[in-house]
């Protein structure tokens with residue numbers, strides 16, 4: 520594995536691989552790698568000649584009161600894990616290199632952001648699509664791999680790729696979970712012991728919703744209430760939202776039909792966790 524730290528070098532190398540006829544699978548991350556990230560690499564290895572992973576904590580996608588500075592980082596461990604997983608090129612630019620010049624363009628996401636995390640994180644997805652547009656142009660992947668744990672991100676990025684005609688395929692990857700059902704996340708390190716146990720209530724409440732839907736319940740409000748009640752009874756975190764929406768459009772629905780997402784966000788003392796399930800009805 521080689522590690523590259525500037526976008527200029529990275530783009531040069533990606534161009535060379537394209538000229539040589541190698542397909543490129545791309546896994547964008549913010550590092551502090553865990554088994555979820557490694558699953559994306561595993562999927563990428565199935566269909567691509569070269570695997571490129573980026574590790575970049577993107578300042579643009581963090582709001583003023585958010586955890587940009589405190590976001591967990593461990594580059595040396597990340598390098599080791601990426602190499603063991605079979606990453607060929609690790610791209611770790613600095614913010615100064617990525618955002619070298621004063622910006623002339625501002626990107627604004629118009630759809631799929633007026634709900635879920637978009638509501639309490641204004642500008643977050645604008646920062647996500649900006650950095651991904653840059654990364655797609657620097658790395659020129661044939662396929663880019665995204666976890667469905669961040670389902671809204673996947674929905675927004677699908678809009679980005681479609682609108683701007685990026686010549687790549689987006690590949691969604693199922694959420695990797697701990698045995699308790701808790702979705703693996705870099706932010707789980709912020710949980711204390713008690714919260715970590717309680718946090719499994721997020722997934723369990725989603726499973727509850729799935730059972731209700733499978734049993735033929737059609738009342739969306741009732742399903743949302745059940746999810747909230749389950750979480751309130753089993754954890755002390757503050758519920759930020761529980762939503763049942765169409766996927767990937769993320770629109771309110773009145774009838775349970777087609778692909779729907781049930782998504783939850785909960786604030787614990789130091790961590791805000793999200794989780795979701797997508798069901799095809």
Ligand code: AMP
Pocket residue numbers: 547548549550554555556558559664665666667668669692693694695696702703704705
């Ligand atoms: P992050 O480093 O948190 O920005 O995540 C980088 C990528 O890994 C995103 O596409 C995430 O959706 C994905 N990811 C994060 N956690 C998981 C997980 N538990 N299972 C699968 N993918 C994940």
